[in-house]
Amino acid sequence: MDLNSDLGEGFGAWTMGDDEAMLDIVTSANIACGFHAGDASVMRRVCERAAERGVAIGAHVGYRDLAGFGRRALDIAPEDLADEVLYQIGALDAFARAAHSCVRYVKAHGALYNTAAVDPEQAAALVEGVRRYHTDLALLCPPDSEMLRAAQAAGVPAYAEAFADRAYTPEGRLVSRKLPGAVLHDADEVAARALTMATTGEVVDAEGGKLTLRADSLCVHGDTPGAVELARRIRELLTESGVVLRSFV
Amino acid sequence: MDLNSDLGEGFGAWTMGDDEAMLDIVTSANIACGFHAGDASVMRRVCERAAERGVAIGAHVGYRDLAGFGRRALDIAPEDLADEVLYQIGALDAFARAAHSCVRYVKAHGALYNTAAVDPEQAAALVEGVRRYHTDLALLCPPDSEMLRAAQAAGVPAYAEAFADRAYTPEGRLVSRKLPGAVLHDADEVAARALTMATTGEVVDAEGGKLTLRADSLCVHGDTPGAVELARRIRELLTESGVVLRSFV
Amino acid sequence: MDLNSDLGEGFGAWTMGDDEAMLDIVTSANIACGFHAGDASVMRRVCERAAERGVAIGAHVGYRDLAGFGRRALDIAPEDLADEVLYQIGALDAFARAAHSCVRYVKAHGALYNTAAVDPEQAAALVEGVRRYHTDLALLCPPDSEMLRAAQAAGVPAYAEAFADRAYTPEGRLVSRKLPGAVLHDADEVAARALTMATTGEVVDAEGGKLTLRADSLCVHGDTPGAVELARRIRELLTESGVVLRSFV
Amino acid sequence: MDLNSDLGEGFGAWTMGDDEAMLDIVTSANIACGFHAGDASVMRRVCERAAERGVAIGAHVGYRDLAGFGRRALDIAPEDLADEVLYQIGALDAFARAAHSCVRYVKAHGALYNTAAVDPEQAAALVEGVRRYHTDLALLCPPDSEMLRAAQAAGVPAYAEAFADRAYTPEGRLVSRKLPGAVLHDADEVAARALTMATTGEVVDAEGGKLTLRADSLCVHGDTPGAVELARRIRELLTESGVVLRSFV
Numbered sequence: 001m002d003l004n005s006d007l008g009e010g011f012g013a014w015t016m017g018d019d020e021a022m023l024d025i026v027t028s029a030n031i032a033c034g035f036h037a038g039d040a041s042v043m044r045r046v047c048e049r050a051a052e053r054g055v056a057i058g059a060h061v062g063y064r065d066l067a068g069f070g071r072r073a074l075d076i077a078p079e080d081l082a083d084e085v086l087y088q089i090g091a092l093d094a095f096a097r098a099a100h101s102c103v104r105y106v107k108a109h110g111a112l113y114n115t116a117a118v119d120p121e122q123a124a125a126l127v128e129g130v131r132r133y134h135t136d137l138a139l140l141c142p143p144d145s146e147m148l149r150a151a152q153a154a155g156v157p158a159y160a161e162a163f164a165d166r167a168y169t170p171e172g173r174l175v176s177r178k179l180p181g182a183v184l185h186d187a188d189e190v191a192a193r194a195l196t197m198a199t200t201g202e203v204v205d206a207e208g209g210k211l212t213l214r215a216d217s218l219c220v221h222g223d224t225p226g227a228v229e230l231a232r233r234i235r236e237l238l239t240e241s242g243v244v245l246r247s248f249v
Numbered sequence: 250m251d252l253n254s255d256l257g258e259g260f261g262a263w264t265m266g267d268d269e270a271m272l273d274i275v276t277s278a279n280i281a282c283g284f285h286a287g288d289a290s291v292m293r294r295v296c297e298r299a300a301e302r303g304v305a306i307g308a309h310v311g312y313r314d315l316a317g318f319g320r321r322a323l324d325i326a327p328e329d330l331a332d333e334v335l336y337q338i339g340a341l342d343a344f345a346r347a348a349h350s351c352v353r354y355v356k357a358h359g360a361l362y363n364t365a366a367v368d369p370e371q372a373a374a375l376v377e378g379v380r381r382y383h384t385d386l387a388l389l390c391p392p393d394s395e396m397l398r399a400a401q402a403a404g405v406p407a408y409a410e411a412f413a414d415r416a417y418t419p420e421g422r423l424v425s426r427k428l429p430g431a432v433l434h435d436a437d438e439v440a441a442r443a444l445t446m447a448t449t450g451e452v453v454d455a456e457g458g459k460l461t462l463r464a465d466s467l468c469v470h471g472d473t474p475g476a477v478e479l480a481r482r483i484r485e486l487l488t489e490s491g492v493v494l495r496s497f498v
Numbered sequence: 499m500d501l502n503s504d505l506g507e508g509f510g511a512w513t514m515g516d517d518e519a520m521l522d523i524v525t526s527a528n529i530a531c532g533f534h535a536g537d538a539s540v541m542r543r544v545c546e547r548a549a550e551r552g553v554a555i556g557a558h559v560g561y562r563d564l565a566g567f568g569r570r571a572l573d574i575a576p577e578d579l580a581d582e583v584l585y586q587i588g589a590l591d592a593f594a595r596a597a598h599s600c601v602r603y604v605k606a607h608g609a610l611y612n613t614a615a616v617d618p619e620q621a622a623a624l625v626e627g628v629r630r631y632h633t634d635l636a637l638l639c640p641p642d643s644e645m646l647r648a649a650q651a652a653g654v655p656a657y658a659e660a661f662a663d664r665a666y667t668p669e670g671r672l673v674s675r676k677l678p679g680a681v682l683h684d685a686d687e688v689a690a691r692a693l694t695m696a697t698t699g700e701v702v703d704a705e706g707g708k709l710t711l712r713a714d715s716l717c718v719h720g721d722t723p724g725a726v727e728l729a730r731r732i733r734e735l736l737t738e739s740g741v742v743l744r745s746f747v
Numbered sequence: 748m749d750l751n752s753d754l755g756e757g758f759g760a761w762t763m764g765d766d767e768a769m770l771d772i773v774t775s776a777n778i779a780c781g782f783h784a785g786d787a788s789v790m791r792r793v794c795e796r797a798a799e800r801g802v803a804i805g806a807h808v809g810y811r812d813l814a815g816f817g818r819r820a821l822d823i824a825p826e827d828l829a830d831e832v833l834y835q836i837g838a839l840d841a842f843a844r845a846a847h848s849c850v851r852y853v854k855a856h857g858a859l860y861n862t863a864a865v866d867p868e869q870a871a872a873l874v875e876g877v878r879r880y881h882t883d884l885a886l887l888c889p890p891d892s893e894m895l896r897a898a899q900a901a902g903v904p905a906y907a908e909a910f911a912d913r914a915y916t917p918e919g920r921l922v923s924r925k926l927p928g929a930v931l932h933d934a935d936e937v938a939a940r941a942l943t944m945a946t947t948g949e950v951v952d953a954e955g956g957k958l959t960l961r962a963d964s965l966c967v968h969g970d971t972p973g974a975v976e977l978a979r980r981i982r983e984l985l986t987e988s989g990v991v992l993r994s995f996v
Contacts, residue, residue: 010761011761011814012815012816013763013816014761014763015761016760016761040329040332040335041329043332043336044332065563065572066813067562067759068572068574069759069760072572072573073572074563074566074570075571075572077570080289084289086289086293086344087289087340090340090341091337091339091340091343092339094335094336094339094342094381095335098335098382132343132347133343133346133347259512260509260512261564261566261567262514262567262569263513263514264512265511265512288565314812314821315509315564316509316510316537317823318510318511321821321823321824322822323812323815323821323822324819324820324858326819537830538831538833538834539826539827539830542833578788581787581790581791581842584841584845585781585790585842586838587841588839588841589834589841590837591837592834592836592837592838592879592880593830593833593834593837595880596833596880630841630845631844
């Protein structure tokens with residue numbers, strides 16, 4: 001099983017999260033590329049640290065919206081989106097290669113992730129940007145999404161991720177954050193769910209039923225001290241239980 | 250002899266210069282990478298057109314200053330500058346490679362060009378960014394500059410450029426634009442100087458003496474209709490006179 | 499009748515339209531405030547020129563999206579939108595007051611204009627930003643829009659504008675630009691429509707019927723040489739026909 | 748005596764310092780205006796909180812350089828600098844007025860502060876931007892600086908600030924941060940210096956001599972938990988010692 005996390009989200013004088021701590025926990029790092037967060041110096045540092053630890057480097061591509069942290073839907077033309085995805089991958093890969101690694105996968109950030117999960121046109125544009133970089137660059141997707149289908153249609157290697165700290169509907173969709181119970185806060189429960197997901201591919205859904213959820217990677221968060229601690233606990237429980245942690249690519 | 254020009258300097262809804270016309274004239278294109286000008290869509294288009302015509306693609310790297318078009322000196326830390334240079338090269342190379350070409354050289358833009366010509370520290374940072382991308386990526390420099398020396402010291406292939414429409418001091422420096430006669434406007438004279446530079450490596454300096462000016466490339470401008478016409482005239486005169494035009498890399 | 503136009507849309511080294519020419523034609527200037535276009539120096543210059551000619555100064559507020567020229571829908575939170583509208587008005591008013599004038603009205607630009615025309619929430623946020631600057635600052639709106647209704651509900655003086663070069667449906671909506679005949683190109687026809695709108699408040703709709711269209715202002719464009727010429731023709735025809743041109747505020 | 752501090756330095760999803768805590772300590776708030784830090788929503792919030800507490804609102808104007816937090820010297824043309832200063836003041840004042848207060852003074856940030864302290868041309872441009880907003884808007888300056896002289900020459904009310912935690916040369920200049928002992932870390936010593944500055948206008952310089960330092964305001968920092976604690980201690984010692992704290996304007 002793979003653990004992925006969003007890293008390199010500082011910008012200039014501003015910091016976010018604890019990149020160093022998380023790089024000791026995850027096996028794949030989604031590194032911001034300067035459009036929604038990150039700058040050249042942050043990208044270099046996180047690529048170097050990831051490469052040293054053997055953590056797989058992923059390009060965390062987002063809308064060009066620093067002020068909104070890429071969390072606001074932007075009605076960008078598909079051809080422009082494909083270009084901006086390609087730009088971000090190329091920029092990050094320069095640092096990955098300088099650190100004797102390379103960008104091994106792409107993950108969409110924030111509003112782009114949410115939009116490309118359900119909108120076939122934005123999904124296709126995202127995939128086109130990835131495919132143009134090179135044809136075997138992987139895309140990390142929500143399961144059963146337009147993004148996943150667009151990747152498969154274009155021959156781009158697609159992988160699915162799940163969230164141990166989020167409730168799922170019986171159909172396998174994330175419960176909206178606006179509803180109660182959407183985010184799980186009990187650390188023991190979250191770690192136990194992560195273990196079940198990793199070993200059985202199943203999880204209890206929001207209505208108490210059994211949901212099959214094929215995930216190649218589990219996404220963990222690192223933007224608060226508590227989040228880092230939870231991520232560490234998930235890693236420890238998985239490792240103690242004999243789950244081998246390694247990047248999905 | 251090579252002819253180079255600054256291209257891809259539009260941004261979003263704003264255009265600058267006539268990229269299409271210039272790509273039929275030059276043999277090397279210095280393409281803006283989004284920091285002082287250019288955006289992902291402009292970069293893609295210019296890379297595609299350059300690749301189609303066999304024009305060499307160069308990364309025209311600049312300070313992160315869209316509002317100032319990279320023309321204002323910025324006291325950036327050398328390690329940050331090296332990172333930003335690397336970022337820009339990587340971003341452009343993604344488009345160059347998608348167009349089945351690649352970034353073959355780097356040229357600094359505006360205030361970065363001027364500063365790195367005389368400041369050893371910024372020159373070394375620029376060169377470090379280039380060298381980290383890969384060790385045989387070339388740098389196009391002012392002749393007899395700190396930039397050229399820094400490149401040579403680091404083992405980065407360095408090439409020198411000259412300007413047919415600018416007056417030179419007897420020491421081989423450009424006459425300051427603030428002085429009368431710094432920029433030559435007579436098209437016949439400029440074209441004739443280009444030919445002399447290309448065939449003899451010599452040019453008459455601002456005091457009437459003979460100056461030896463070893464240049465691997467001549468820089469021509471394309472940001473006004475008159476500039477495009479002058480560039481075309483230079484190309485025609487060189488070609489008619491038997492000078493073979495091809496990229497310096 | 500008032501003629502309004504979008505001005506001050508340059509940015510840094512990039513220019514757009516012919517501000518000088520248009521300021522001799524219009525009675526109200528919608529001046530970009532730096533979010534989708536414009537910078538401090540452009541704003542100062544256009545405010546000075548407008549004030550000299552007695553042209554009313556309006557704040558042309560837009561989404562924070564220079565790369566997209568404010569033409570892309572952005573799902574910004576309403577409270578953030580109200581803050582960004584207020585920011586832009588304040589910034590422009592500093593230049594208007596330094597030129598011994600003041601911002602007399604606000605008009606939304608691009609995607610914000612289109613969204614706030616139909617979305618009650620964004621309309622209310624736009625109006626809230628205007629109202630907070632001061633309570634008698636006017637808002638220039640599409641006729642029969644959510645924006646107009648939100649302004650009226652908040653007690654903000656609201657005015658309606660029409661386009662002489664656009665076809666209208668029998669319901670008084672603009673025919674979508676995606677449909678044939680949406681934009682009228684015949685200069686004589688456009689000028690004649692402008693005159694009819696100004697004198698009778700009526701216009702022939704896209705199906706040949708008679709449409710009542712109460713407009714306080716006619717919007718004219720200035721971003722191409724042909725557009726400037728057309729705007730001048732409209733002004734001349736109105737003036738020759740005895741229509742008094744003056745700002746609506 | 749006045750205590751001033753740099754506030755509102757977050758941007759989008761990024762935070763910096765503890766604005767709430769500092770607003771209970773200071774009597775004047777230097778609020779970032781969006782060029783080096785701050786955005787419309789941060790500006791609104793800090794203006795509202797400052798107005799509620801009767802803290803004077805100052806426009807903390809900086810270079811247009813979010814990536815560098817305004818800490819890098821930028822060779823901007825003086826007329827552009829004056830325009831950018833005016834833009835920032837106007838934008839902040841919109842929020843100050845909406846909170847039933849107003850911008851009462853201006854302070855330069857970072858590299859602009861340092862440059863305008865010694866460069867007469869940038870000092871004059873800064874002052875020109877302030878003066879154009881209105882003629883009795885104050886400028887908070889380093890003592891004995893070009894900035895102070897430029898303000899006095901232009902008839903702009905000028906006030907001087909001192910730093911309790913910085914060593915001064917016998918000539919009254921700050922000891923360079925590159926030298927040992929430039930920044931004082933002992934809280935008791937710093938608070939005691941603040942009290943001496945406030946009550947006697949004198950301070951011990953770096954060579955042990957007595958330095959007369961006329962300051963209208965003391966600058967305190969709030970960007971770390973320790974800094975907030977130190978600022979609180981200074982406030983308490985001054986208050987306990989009978990020094991009345993109120994804004995200098």
